[in-house]
Amino acid sequence: MRVLVLEDDPDLGPVITTALREAGFAVDFAADLAGADFKLAVNTYDCLIADRILPDGDALTLLAAQRTRGSTVPVLLLTALDAVTDRVAGFEHGADDYLVKPFAFAELTARVRTLCRRAQPARLPQLRAGDLELDLPRRRVRRAGVLLTLTAKEFAVLEVLMLRAGEVVSRTDLIERCWDENAEPLSNVVDVLIGQLRRKLGPPEIISTVRGVGYRLADPAPAL
Incomplete structure (x- = not known):
């Protein structure tokens, strides 16, 4: 935001x-x-x-x-x-x-x-993609039931990816939504942060790279 x-x-x-x-x-x-x-x-x-x-x-x-x-x-x-x-x-x-x-x-x-x-458009307080759960009100992330520790920026990027799960989200879109005007559009800040997210989320990999465009997260289903 x-x-x-x-x-x-x-x-x-x-x-x-x-x-x-x-x-x-x-x-x-x-x-x-x-x-x-x-x-x-x-x-x-x-x-x-x-x-x-x-x-x-x-x-x-x-x-x-x-x-x-x-x-x-x-x-x-x-x-x-x-x-x-x-x-x-x-x-x-x-x-x-x-x-x-x-x-x-x-x-x-x-x-x-x-x-x-x-x-923003109305959305569920929780999102799920496979065994990945995002709790928006509590700002918590769990993978296979395990609570993960994310930085504020990592959470913000993951939130955008999950809200647009199944779609390709460009690096430009992520910078505009999650960084301020001090971010350099041509830098690799997005790629570095995605790498950090992947390591914290662990296998199997849920964020895929669309070469030359951006990233895609698997489709989520509403949490029960």
């Missing part, structure tokens, strides 16, 4: 970005409305996290413009403006959620994950 953080505080912005990345999100960052508007135009995001008052204006203007253009990306306003009128204004301009500073990072992560899932 890829999110955009719009925050001009030079201390808080990097902290939010790091915390979300550690929670498994691919995170891009903007410090003003112009930068956020550009990134929203060229990238696809599952959620926008925005401070209200920025160097070049109020984020509500950006939000209103996005909604006018037909954007449906979920928006969480993260701001110190805590009056009822401020919150109402946020929702009236199209915000989906509102969190007042100071906040707990655990709550921010939970709210962002909920908004991201709301933006």
Whole structure:
């Protein structure tokens, strides 16, 4: 899941970005409305996290413009403006959620994950491909009943592969969904991570390589 953080505080912005990345999100960052508007135009995001008052204006203007253009990306306003009128204004301009500073990072992560899932097609909380089980709410992976330890990035890639099981998922698609703008599209980061996943998943191999294109995971069946 890829999110955009719009925050001009030079201390808080990097902290939010790091915390979300550690929670498994691919995170891009903007410090003003112009930068956020550009990134929203060229990238696809599952959620926008925005401070209200920025160097070049109020984020509500950006939000209103996005909604006018037909954007449906979920928006969480993260701001110190805590009056009822401020919150109402946020929702009236199209915000989906509102969190007042100071906040707990655990709550921010939970709210962002909920908004991201709301933006995606409804799916089962558990997926299965052969003896491989993916538990989305608990973020757990089991193979033949054995609990595996995956990094946040490995889990994110496996989730994309299982959600599109049976299809060929290109390296570009994986980078766009699981990495942020700092990832180099021509690097081998995807291939290295797939290799790590294969070693952790063990035999028989369930992720196949489609040479020159990407990867395919065996078709899953809903978990009972």
